[in-house]
Structure formats: structure tokens, C-alpha cells
Amino acid sequence: MTAPLGLEFPPISHLIRWPDLLFEDTPYAINKTTIIYFLAVLITLTFFFVAGRRAQLVPRGVQNMAESSVEFVREGIIMQTIGPDGLRYLPFLLTMFFFIFFINIFEIIPLFQFPGNARMAVPFILAILVWFIYNIVGIAKQGPLGYLKSSTIPPGVPKPMLPLIALIEFVSTFLVRPFSLAVRLFANMLAGHLILVTFAVLSAALWGKNISLVILPFPFLLLIALTGFELLVAFLQAFIFTILTAVYIGLSMHPEH
């Protein structure tokens, strides 16, 4: 697709697909996205392994960072949404937060510059995992029928409205929740990637034209500002995914009366 002024914007499939590097044309092919996933797992593992290997009473360096991150997830996410009896989900939520955050942060790391979550695979799998966890927790805590009742029939609904409300609540609890959880993460990272690509393409196109030297710095400055903004988005999306997981688990554990 050619645009006016000779600006060549690549089609979207070129922006999110990478050539296979290893094991081409097999289901196990490795490309940049896969490498980002592997690196995210590795960084998360190494971070907590190094931090916990020689734990000291007075934390320093990596241990300090790890302890403050644990406290952030405990005080900022679990205590706010589930309460003290949700602390057993701390390891799960903590590792999920860091896994998503490290995948997202590759969006602004030079040479990678691609958020792995701009492909649907990892958000989708994580959302399905969360779906199973909150349903199993709800069934274990309230029994199958009790869980179904508490999640489809909100308290204080007038009788004639009940079938409609129950249907809407059922769809929103069991079908829309995992879908919106996955799409929220995926679409935010894809949108951020597209914005960065747009301004990078614009800067590169202006670089080759002498006439437009007057407006040359502006797209580039905006690109730098947006890179900082994407750092915030990468953190915020990991935080929102984790806190929504905690909210769903909390709703399964303590239904509204």
C-alpha cells in the first residue's frame, strides 16, 4: 500500500511476523517472539533465584529489589483485592506479573523492539490458565451449585428480571472474562508497537528528505517521548493483568451476599 508523499508504511503482517531462525517450517520453529518468551522465563527465574540464593537479614542489591517487588504484589495487589487468605496465591501472581512485564519490556529494548504479547499466544494461554484457576477455586470453596448460583445471580435482583440478569451474568463471568483479559493485554501491546512503528517510519522517511528539515526533529522527539510512555504501559498492563486475576480469584473465594 503506497501512501502520498512517498511514505511507505509496511502492512501489519510485516510488523508482527518474524522469519524463522531455527527449525524452519516445523511447529517448533524459533523466531524472535519465541526467543523473547524464553528470555522472559529465564530472566524471571534468574532474578528470583539470585535474590533468594543467599538471603541475608539486611537485604542488599538484587535481594532488595526482589523483596520490594514481593511486598508490592502482597500489599498493592493481594491485600487490596482478596485479603489475608489470598496470600497463598502470592507466588503465582508474582511470577505471572514478572513474566508478563519482562515480555512487555522487550518492546523498548534495542535490537528486540517487539513486545512478545503483541502476538495472541501468551495472553491467550495465561487467560485460559486464570479461567481454570478461578473456576476451580470457586467450585472448591462454594461447591459446584453454590458457585454457579453466586456467580450468576447477583443479590437483590427483582424476580421478573432474574432470567435475563442470570443469562447476562453467566456470559460475562464465564465467556467474556477470559476473552477480555487476553484481548486487553494483547491489544494494548499491539497498539503501542504500532504507534512506535508509525513514528519510527515517519522519522526515517523525513530523514531522507531535505525539504522537511524544519519539522524533522518533531516526530523523532515524539518517538522518544512515546518510548518512555510505552515503558509505563508495559508496567501498567502487567499490573492490570495481575490485579484482575486477583479480583477474579477474590470473587470466587468471597462471593457477594
Place this chain on the structure above:
Amino acid sequence: MLLRFLAEQDPGELVDGLTALGRGVVYGGAAIGPGIGIGLVVGNAITAMARQPEAAGMVRTTMFLGIAFTEALALFGFVLAFILS
């Protein structure tokens, strides 16, 4: 006159153009409601924080939750705009 102009165009190009137009309309339409909604959420959260600064931490967490729920609708529109072809 518009109809005659449209009839003279290549149908393939016409479909492409209308698809591009539809994508814009889909995303633009999907962004209106959530835009207003996020404005309401954040505005009220700021009011709450200004009135009761000691509750700012709790308000902020709830604000992000509200933003996340509201924003999902806009993102459905964003994804739908790409799926359209």
C-alpha cells in the same frame, strides 16, 4: 453524480476503500464511549483523592481496575478493525 462516479470505479478498489473506511468508523465509534467512561472514572478518582488524600492508595488501585474494565470495549473495537477485511 456520486453514484455515477462510484459506478465508474474498479469494484476491487471500491471494496478496498470501503473496507478502510469501515475500519476507521469501527474504531472511531468504539472509542467514543470508553473515552467518556475513562474520563468519568479518572475524574471522580481525582476528586476522591483530593477530598481524602489518606485513601489515595486504595482509590488508585480501584481506578486502574475501572479503567481496565472500561478500556476493554475500545480494545475490542481496535481488534475488530484489524480483523475486518
